[in-house]
Amino acid sequence: xxxxxxxTAPAGSVGTTPDRPTGSIRRRQRLxxxxxxxxxxxxxxxxxxVFMAVPVVVSLVMSFTDLRSTDLRNPFAVNFVGLDNxxxxxxxxxxxxxxxxxxxxVVIGVPLTIVLALAAAxxxxxxxxxxxxxxRVGFYLPVVTSIVAVAVVWRFLLDPEVGLVNNLLxxxxxxxPAWLFDTKLALPSLILMAAWxxxxxxxxxxxxxxxxxPGDLYEAATLDGATRWxxxxxxxxxxxxxxxxxxxxxxxxxxxxFFEEPFVMTQGGPLSSTLSVSYHIxxxxxxxxxxxxxxxxxxxxxxxxALSVIQFRFLGDRK
Amino acid sequence: MSAQVRQRxxxxxxxxxxxxxxxLVVVVGPFVWMALSSLKPEGEIRxxxxxxxxxxxxxxxxxxLFSRLDFPLFFFNSAFVAVAVTLGNLLFCSLVGYALxxxxxxxxKVLFLAVLGMLMVPGMVTxxxxxxxVSNMGLTNSYAGLILPFLVGPFGVFLMRQxxxxxxxxxxxxxxxxxxxxxxxxxxxVLPLCRPALAxxxxxTFLASWNNFLWxxxxxxTEDKYTLPVALALYSIGQNRTDFGLLLAGAVVVVVPVLIxxxxxxxHFMRGIATTGLK
Numbered sequence: 118x119x120x121x122x123x124x125t126a127p128a129g130s131v132g133t134t135p136d137r138p139t140g141s142i143r144r145r146q147r148l149x150x151x152x153x154x155x156x157x158x159x160x161x162x163x164x165x166x167v168f169m170a171v172p173v174v175v176s177l178v179m180s181f182t183d184l185r186s187t188d189l190r191n192p193f194a195v196n197f198v199g200l201d202n203x204x205x206x207x208x209x210x211x212x213x214x215x216x217x218x219x220x221x222x223v224v225i226g227v228p229l230t231i232v233l234a235l236a237a238a239x240x241x242x243x244x245x246x247x248x249x250x251x252x253r254v255g256f257y258l259p260v261v262t263s264i265v266a267v268a269v270v271w272r273f274l275l276d277p278e279v280g281l282v283n284n285l286l287x288x289x290x291x292x293x294p295a296w297l298f299d300t301k302l303a304l305p306s307l308i309l310m311a312a313w314x315x316x317x318x319x320x321x322x323x324x325x326x327x328x329x330x331p332g333d334l335y336e337a338a339t340l341d342g343a344t345r346w347x348x349x350x351x352x353x354x355x356x357x358x359x360x361x362x363x364x365x366x367x368x369x370x371x372x373x374x375f376f377e378e379p380f381v382m383t384q385g386g387p388l389s390s391t392l393s394v395s396y397h398i399x400x401x402x403x404x405x406x407x408x409x410x411x412x413x414x415x416x417x418x419x420x421x422x423a424l425s426v427i428q429f430r431f432l433g434d435r436k
Numbered sequence: 437m438s439a440q441v442r443q444r445x446x447x448x449x450x451x452x453x454x455x456x457x458x459x460l461v462v463v464v465g466p467f468v469w470m471a472l473s474s475l476k477p478e479g480e481i482r483x484x485x486x487x488x489x490x491x492x493x494x495x496x497x498x499x500x501l502f503s504r505l506d507f508p509l510f511f512f513n514s515a516f517v518a519v520a521v522t523l524g525n526l527l528f529c530s531l532v533g534y535a536l537x538x539x540x541x542x543x544x545k546v547l548f549l550a551v552l553g554m555l556m557v558p559g560m561v562t563x564x565x566x567x568x569x570v571s572n573m574g575l576t577n578s579y580a581g582l583i584l585p586f587l588v589g590p591f592g593v594f595l596m597r598q599x600x601x602x603x604x605x606x607x608x609x610x611x612x613x614x615x616x617x618x619x620x621x622x623x624x625x626v627l628p629l630c631r632p633a634l635a636x637x638x639x640x641t642f643l644a645s646w647n648n649f650l651w652x653x654x655x656x657x658t659e660d661k662y663t664l665p666v667a668l669a670l671y672s673i674g675q676n677r678t679d680f681g682l683l684l685a686g687a688v689v690v691v692v693p694v695l696i697x698x699x700x701x702x703x704h705f706m707r708g709i710a711t712t713g714l715k
Contacts (some may be wrong), residue, residue, distance in 0.1 A: 153618050156634035161532035162547060165589040169554055179565060189571060237459065240452055254607040254702055255460045258467065261705070263647040263696045266687040269672050270470045273680055279482035281469060288485060313463065321706055332633050350658025374558050377649050381669050399650070402564055411564045418561045425556070 164196035180412035186389045186405030214389050223372045230312045234319030242327045257317035268381035271310050282305040300390040307378045314406050319364045326360030362432040472686040481680045497685035512661040517582050518645035524587035525641045533596025554590040577657045592637050599633035635704050664690045
């Protein structure tokens, strides 16, 4: 170890030899480097600023104005209205209703998706399983498909009269419910469909996480007489925590914005029981209430950040 | 191992297979049902008890889709937008990813933090001002309007930067000593080494664009600019809402190309998720 600094010392001192660049050359070099760096970064940065970063800021500014679609040609008609949009939001029954629906979607949907994904990943990781690749690809299939197309298919599967689900139930003598036409069952149906579509994504992530757990930990646990369940509780779950956290955050961010499912399957009904915050924002945008829609979208943004922070608190390192 | 334990293991394994198989049927079944039903006449789709295989095979639903409705155009729109968005992301994200990973210049940290922060921002937050911007540029209901806001994204930069950091500096330095210019080094030396990352980014970007819904729904105001998901969604809640066969055929057209690509390239999908998900 003592020879290492000695060996690197000459190399490290090259830059400080008497013939080092003079100030002007160094300045020119720095300018060159800056120009090169920004030549590579500029095309991306311009598009990024114009279409992403600036709109994030503009959205916030908009949320304090009464901007409507009719004002686009006449910017002077726009007024700052302070927090009006926000106070209106929290007395808007539809917004409150959509917030509750979205919260239910997340609070039930995320754990459900995680449990399904973890069960599938654990089963596929339990060694010596034939057809493993087949199951993995099969479970992942819905993830790559368009939510709109999947929602169209499920709307027909769940049709109370002629849908396949109720047809199958009828075969075993059960009179199936009205699913998407029932105020109590519509939202749970959408949650089930979302879990069905998304658990494959988390499964692949969890599988990678499971395979990173060293096998000798399980051997040691077996020698100590731990049952399979105890191994799962005390070895797998703690070591998988960062992966579970990632899965929870990513799924939560996605579910907080759910939109296509109610748009295609229920149009937010029956009686607004499947209206989501995103759907409400889209509707307000459609009515031309841009300022109001921007305010609602910022509330959603804050909820997304809050959800991520909460999950980091619960699942993050507890050292 | 005693015979009893082995017996128990075998039972456990059989139960495991049974559960997984039921799961597979539940997950894949709807797609099989979709594909088979799209080949049935309308009456048969609604028949009780249901049939699995069509009793009368027919292509009428697809014929309607491609002649009565404008699905060839919607297909072209989806493909054109997705290809443009993918090429843009591949080029711009690898350029800036290279700069962030390998070059030293002022402002680099701020840029990277801004990109990382953007990963957190949902599309719902930006779409209203984006729409105002695009409509002030006079680009609503145009291909440019559909493409421009998605030409770059935070995810691609993150992915390319992570990958490019693993390329040895010596290689770049050697090319520099040989007198190669910076862009020549990038296109001739660095980019060919990035093929795996580019494949992953390309596939994920294409897929996201193909399935994208909210933005084209808002920007495309006349049918000739609809993408497939927009057309399918609007038909399914419009006057064709009870046309099961037609809409299922539409779903097939949206889903099947993606499924074929996925089955051919599934390695890249899984690797893309594993590398981006765990970091």
